Amino acid sequence: TQLLEQSPQFLSIQEGENLTVYCNSSSVFSSLQWYRQEPGEGPVLLVTVVTGGEVKKLKRLTFQFGDARKDSSLHITAAQTGDTGLYLCAGAGGIYGGSQGNLIFGKGTKLSVKP
């Protein structure tokens, strides 16, 4: 059972286009994090969202946490080749996170931005 479903699994776009990727669950999480992973490296945290309905912006990236804290989205405006990578969402504090609130990761969205 995949507790966090990410879609799409793959996305290939041209530089300058906008895109949205999704992270959905049937479980409620107390917080949700987004990481970006480049080939041959470990994931790097982009943002943590905590409050239902919360919107956070990081330059051209906009993150939203669903009102019910079960889903999240990442929107990139005017994508650049440097945005290429694997985007992972990770939820914490849900019923599957264990007593320590360990992170549960989705499978990721692999984004390729072509020049």
Place this chain on the structure above:
Amino acid sequence: NAGVTQTPKFRILKIGQSMTLQCTQDMNHNYMYWYRQDPGMGLKLIYYSVGAGITDKGEVPNGYNVSRSTTEDFPLRLELAAPSQTSVYFCASSYHGGGYNEQFFGPGTRLTVL
């Protein structure tokens, strides 16, 4: 400040061999984690530690062992390697547990078991 370092970067093992994946962090973090990442499968938690001398199982602990004798080091031991353990292994650390704190990841160890 090196962050989280892992050695080796690559390793090929034969079935039945054993090895230890090393992980060290210099951020004085209490929490440390071991994940495995299989193609298209995201990250799965193998073991974690909330401080020196304290470890606990994650989602996929079978075939692995860990120890945490110091705050800095969190080695992962593979006994009797099997092809199913072919994966990329990531070590991570965080100051606090839970989902409110950033996990810092190492660069990974790519392991192949033949």
